[in-house]
Each structure stands twice: as structure tokens, then as C-alpha cells.
Amino acid sequence: MRLRLRPCGNYKESYKEELPIFETDFGRISSLIGLILLFFVIPFVFGSYNLYVLNHVAIYAIAAVGLNILTGFTGQLSLGHGAFFGVGAYTASILMTRLHVPFLPSIFAGGVSTALVGLVFGIPSSRLKHLYLTISTLAGQLILEYIFINWESLTCGASGIILPKSTIFGFDLQTDRSFFYVIFIFFVIFLWIAKNIVRTKYGRAFIAIRDNDQAAEGMGIPIFRYKLISFAISSFYAGFAGALWATYVASISPEPFTFGLSIEFIAMIIIGGLGSITGSVFGATFITLLNEALSQGIGYLMNLKAFTGMVTIAPFREFIFGLVIVLFLIFEPKGLAEVWRIVKSSFKLWPFSY
């Protein structure tokens, strides 16, 4: 079988041949090389701290992909994604500590339970649109936060839960490297699933609803059902990512799952690119790295003599964060995914420019 690396001579004789994600073998080979690098080179080259950051990138990316399916593809803005992330984290933690359920079933249960919660909070979408729906998801966020803190018999309230050691198929998951494998395997699988969801019947229905819900209904798409499916899928991704996160950091409290986290997820998909799976990954990477860089940078600045006592520069982080989002909205509203697309098409069109 000869490799087809370029579009020339790549003719299609049946619709089945139109289905592959990659048009040419070039895409397939480069992603294969990417996977080999990811699993066989990066874990051995990078140190523990870098792997820790990468693991966070992947976890947030899974959640961001979920939010992008809901917001970027279906057009339903959700401000409760941070809380959904928390639902998954709590489900997994409670199952593992109280019922001693093993690692794998726990994280999947985290995803499933969040999907159910997401379905409940998606119900208002049958009547509400745009801003009103957004406010109702904000209500969801606040309700869930309230539950995390106040249902102490279940969630241990503000004192939080310490998770036991995770094991998978008898392997101890202790080091960042072993978690790296678990997280990234799921990362790749979920990315692949998401990519396929958005180009099948479901994804097309989502996009139709986003572009014009009345027209979509006129075309025979039951929009309420598809909105709920979108909420469920999105929440599953968030919950699964939350469960992974909880088992990785091994202790949780209600504190991280605030409105601020929801905003961060929104920032990820806006910077990454609404309606783009790869964009969500870019966005998650960008925000996580920015967060890390800022907290390191601020920590350094705060210790400098010149700044002590003058002004408090802790809010500096939030300032930069806001600035970046505004700059992106002004200069590249379609996000990093668009930048990536432009770079890619420039190579595809080489040596012409159109």
C-alpha cells in the first residue's frame, strides 16, 4: 500500500473514503509521531514539575472540550462548568473513601453522575435562551457550590476529603509519571470521541441549533432533546475531568470549584476558539501555562524588596488574565484555533498563497 502524503492523486471512489478524519496520510503519520513523542519521549525527558503542569493541562483540556461542545458547538453558554467539574470530583472522592470503589469505576461514575446533574440543569434550556439560560446555569453553579459546602455529612464541608492511594490494574498511581499515562490516555480517547461526535449526526444537529434554532427545528431536529444531549455530554466531560483531577491531587475541598473556575473554562474556549476541538486544547494549555507563569512571576515579584510595603500586587494576576482575554477578543476573536488554521493552510497552500 503506497502512502498518500499529498492531496494530488487522492481521489475518492465512494463516500466511505470521505470519512477519515485526515484527508491524507500526512496527517495520520504526523499524529502517530505526535503520539509516540507524547507517550515515549515526553514522560522521560520532563521532570516532575513539568509533568505536573502537563497533567493539569490535559485535565483542563478534557473539561474545556466538554464546555466547547455545549457552548462552541451548541451555542448554550454555561456558567456552571466549574461546579460540574466539582460534582465529578466529589462523586469520585466519596465513592473511593466511603464505599472503597476502585479507581476506574469511580472516575467513570464521576462522569456519569455529572452527566445526570447536567441533564437536570439543562432542563431550563427548553424554555430559556441566551442570557436567561446563562443566568439559570449561574444559579446552578451557586446551588452546587452551596451543596459542596453545606451538605457536610456527604462532602465533609469546608474541611474537605483526603483521597486514598489510587491503583489501576494493580499498579500504584503515585508518581506524576504514572498519572501522566492515565491522564493522557483518557485525554487522547476523549479528544477522539469528541472529534467524532461533532462530525456525526449529533454534532451536525448541535451546530444547526447554534446557528439558528428555529431553522433547525423546522428541519426536523428535536432541539430540546439535542440540547439536553449536549448538556449531558458536556457535563460528562467536566465530571470525568473533575474526577481525574481529584484522584490526582488526592485531596479536595469546595474551594476550587467556584464561579472563578467556570470563568476560567470560558476563557479557555474563547482563547482557544469556539467551536473547535483542537482549540479547546490550545486554550486549556494557554490558560494553564499562563496561570503557572503568573503565579511564579508574582511570587518572585512579591519577594523583591522594592515592592514590599508599596502596593499589593496579588491582583496583578487577575489583571493580566482579563487583559489577555480582551486582547484575544479584539485581535483574534476566533481564538488560537484560527491561528493554527492559518498556519496550517499556509503550509497546505505552499508555495502559493491561495
Next chain:
Amino acid sequence: MRMDNAYVAKLKDLTVPQILSKHADAESLKDRVAIRKKSLGLWETVTWQEYFRFVKHVGLGLISLGIKRGDHIAMIIDNHPEWLFSELGAQAIGVVTLNLFTSSVAKDFSVLLNRFEAKLVIAQDEEQVDKLLEIREEIKNVIKVIYVDPTGMCFYNDAWLMSFKELLNSGKALDESEPDLFERELWKGKNKDINLMLMTSGTTGIPKFVMLTHANFVEMALKWMETNNIEIGDNWISITPTAWIVDQMWGVGVSVLSGMAMNCVETQATLSENFREIGPSIIITSSSFWEDLASIIRVKIDDSGFIKRKAYELGLKIGSRVVSRESKKESVPFYLRFLKFLFKYILYRPLLDRVGCLHFKSANTGGHPISPDVIIFFRSMGLNLKHCYGLSETCGIFQVQPDGEVKPETVGKPLPRTEVKITEDGQVIVRSPSVFVGYYKNEEETKRVLNDGWLYTGDAGHIDDDGHLIIIGRKEEITRLKEGEAFSPDYIETRLKFSPYIKEAVVFGEEREYVTGFICIDFGNVGSWAEARMIPYTTYTDLSQQPPVEELILSELRRINNELPKPMRLKKAILLYKMLDPDDEELTRTGKVRRKFIFQKYQDLVEAMYEGKKEIQVTGNVQYRDGHIGKITTNIRILDVE
């Protein structure tokens, strides 16, 4: 995988449809793709077995309409699978076919159909049927018109018309009632029989019909298979008109014998896209194809960014250095070879990919002389572009540059079993088993060009020290200036046309002091050039007379003049106010310039260039597409090139 030699040897003495029937029975071949056609976004396939079934049904369908062995049928059809089905279907039952140009007007059809004595016409679509209905009274011989594309045909309630589908169905019905009939008819055929006729281009007068036999096509196919690495499943893209020899020799000859797949594009509008998808393995096409492609590449490069432009310029420089050293048989230094290897992946292959030329094993240009610059341009990028030479009368291309000894200005060496000689007065003559049997009902002309098996081509040429043939031009067109220096208008024109801004050029100078010419600008390229410089224009006429455009063309002419020998340099030129058009009889249907006709038509302009005038007023007639005639009055400036 190549066609098995022993298998091919058995096919040698068969007719083309008989060979097809063998393929349809051959285990290794019958389920392979023979024809592809792009339709609704997919390349629909026809296997050899299906191909044969279609041919059978067409043949039987014709019999059921009362067409008999020895009858003639004409086809006015584009490059679709139906063209091959009907052509081979007719030939299978001993019927001779002729392809007409779909762009011809009704009047031409009536003359040609009557001369050919066509009993049936297979037409492409409503447009062609309408033309035929217009001349229905004049073509009494035609008993039926079959149309291929049923779009818009549902309100034509006329027993004279019949759809291709109905033809296939009646063939199928006959096959069921008389299962042996087709095989009987098929094997009555001999390979010395005439299988189709082609029109000559007709630069002078009415076209003649060239009679070709099955043996001619089989022989031509064998020649190509011996000299080229043609494998089963290689792709040919059918884009030249079916009335030309090139697609006939491939569709009826080479593809059938070698097992190559014929590919038909969806529409003319999607041609370049479809071309890229298929990425053909071999192509023979007119020089204008390559000239157009080269100018498209240049224009696109001009529009691209700094890095891309510089990479292209550098790559082309390296490529042309290597090519010029190779053609002079000098050794190529290591660093150049390394750079060429590097640029193969940085530039050449991506660029060839973009224009769909990535998979060529051999790319050939024939028909009209082509500027060596074009050949060097493509060869620099690693495309194996070669000049070839052939005629309808020889059943196609018989003269190709062999791989590894390509010289841009020659048309190479003869294919096997082909003898080429130069007569004393400098005419090229050729003898081979694929030379035609004669012109239809034109003994006189046949005698004039065929003598003792030798075909007199009418082209002037000579053979160089390496045995390569060099074609100078049509023998009758080689002319002399007043001082006696010989010059070939063709030679000058092809060099002029290599400029991306010049679409067509006609050069004069016979018995005069100096050479002058008409230039037709390339409306697309000059138009975008003008747009980029904020020069407003309305029509072709307006654009061609803009002073900045004149400056642009002048600078192009001066540059080209520098490369020409002194007596051949263009002294004065006129930017013609209209495109040359076959509808105005200025070009033949194949796109060749009818120089004598143009000379007569524009005599005032020509004279003005020799009288030293600066400007001349002209009133020209322009025939519009719908047939009515408009008048244009403009002042035309005469450009002093030197």
C-alpha cells in the same frame, strides 16, 4: 504492475472491441477500474467487465435501430464515459465513427455530416440537439439522434430523438432475445478495418477526414507501451476534445491495450480541481496547456508573500542551472545536486502537487511548437516534460524525446518501427505501420501526402547530430524578409506567447523590411495586473488600449526581442482590440491561428505598421455569441518596439 507480455502478444491482431472483450473475461483484469467519471463529488467507476457490457448494449442498440456494418455514425460528444461506450460499441459491429467538435456551429455540422454520410448522430446534450434540429432538413441521411444528457429534454416529443438510456435498453432487450448476435458481429471484425475517422485541423479550407484502422491504434498503443512504463491502473485524464487525435489514441488505443484507467472530469469548471485529485500518470496535451499553467504559476507566485516568492525564485534558479548543465551533458557539481534534492521537497513537489502534476511519469506537449523556456521551466521543477510530435494522419504521436536525453528545442526521436526522413526540400516524411490509409473520398489529397508508405507531413524540419528531429514550422509558412533572411512566424509567436501577459500573437513580415505583429493581451492576467495598480478598465478593448498596458507589453516585447536573432526581432506591434476567436474564423476549432485570413482581414492595420504611422482609426466588426454583429470604432496606437 504492467500488462503481461504474453497476453498482449495474443491481442496484437484483434480489433479494439475484441481486445476489450478479452479483458472482460480476464480474471486479473475484469474487476479493475477502466473508466472513472466524477459525478456529484465522487469518482464513479466502470470496470472492464462493465465497460464491455455497455459497449455490447450500445452495439446491439444500434443494430436494433437498423444500423448495419459499414455504416457511418457521427458523435458530437464531450469527454464522458458515454463517448467511449458509443465509439467502441459502434466499432464492435463494424460501424465507423467520426467525432465533431461540440463548439462548432450548426452550419458546419450540416456540411460535415453530409460529407461523412452519417446515418445516426450521438449528441451530448440539449444544446447539440437544438443545433441538429435547426439543420434537420439538410441532413436527411440521419435517421436518429441519440442524446446522452437528458437534462432539459423532457419536452422534446420527437421520434427523431432518443435518449442514450433507451439505446442501452433496446440493446439489452435484443441481447436477451438473441444472445449470440453480438459475439457473431464482434468477431466478424478484422483489424485492418477502418474503425474511425478524424478531421484534419483545417487551417486551409474544409477539414479532410483521416481514415484510421484498428491496426493503426493497436500499433500506436504497442509503441507507447514499449517506450513508457505504463502500468495497469495508471491514470489518464481525458481533457482534450474527443475530436482530436490525442484522446482518441489514448481512449481507443493505449488505455485499452495497457489497462490504464480513463478519467473524465465533472465539468469544465472543475477541471483543475479534478485534475489535481486524479494526479494523472501520463499526459499529452497541447502547448497552450503548459503555457497557461506556467503563467498561472507565475501569477500566483507574484501574489504570494515574501518568503514564498524568494523560495520559488531560488528554487527555479537552482533547477534551471541543473537542467541547462544536464542538457549540455556537463557534470553537475555536488552542491547543486544537493540543493536540487533539498528543493525537491521544499518547493518542487509541493508546487507540482498544487497544480496536480505530482504523479507524472511522462508529460508531453505536442501539436504546436512550444517555447523552450516553458520546457526548461517545468523541467527545472523536476517534471519530466518532453516535446513530442505527431499528426492525425500518423494516428497520434510518433516522435518523443527519450528519457535522459531531453533537448528543449527538439521533438526527440522516433518511436519503435517508425522511420523518419527529411526530403531534399526540407520536408519531414514518416513511415510506420500506424500511418493512416487515406483521406475519405479524397483520392487526390491522399496521393499527394502518401507515397510508397511514406507520409509527407508538410512540416519543415531537420535532424541534428544526435538524431533528434527539429521542427521549424509548417513548410508553407516559412517565409523570408525582403532582404532574404528566412524567418518562421511560429518560432517568434511561441516565444512571445510565453509571456504571461500575451495570450496570442500573430507575426507578419513576408517580403517586407522588418517583422511586425499583432498582440492579444491575456485578459485575466493583464486584468489582475491592472487591478493591482488601480487602473480602471471596462472591456477587453478598453484594457488593451490603456497606456500603462502598452508600456507593460512593450517591456515584455523588448525583453523577448533580446533573445531572438536580429532579423527576427519585432519592430512594430499593435495591441489588437479584440481576442482572436474561432467564431470569427480567425482561429481553427483546435485553436490554431489562421494567419492568411487574419492578414486579409486586418490588412489596413498591417499596412499602417509599415507606413510608419503613429495611430490608426479602425472600425471592426465583432460577431457576438448569439450571432449578431456589432461595430467597434477605436483609435489604435502603433507601438515602436525597437
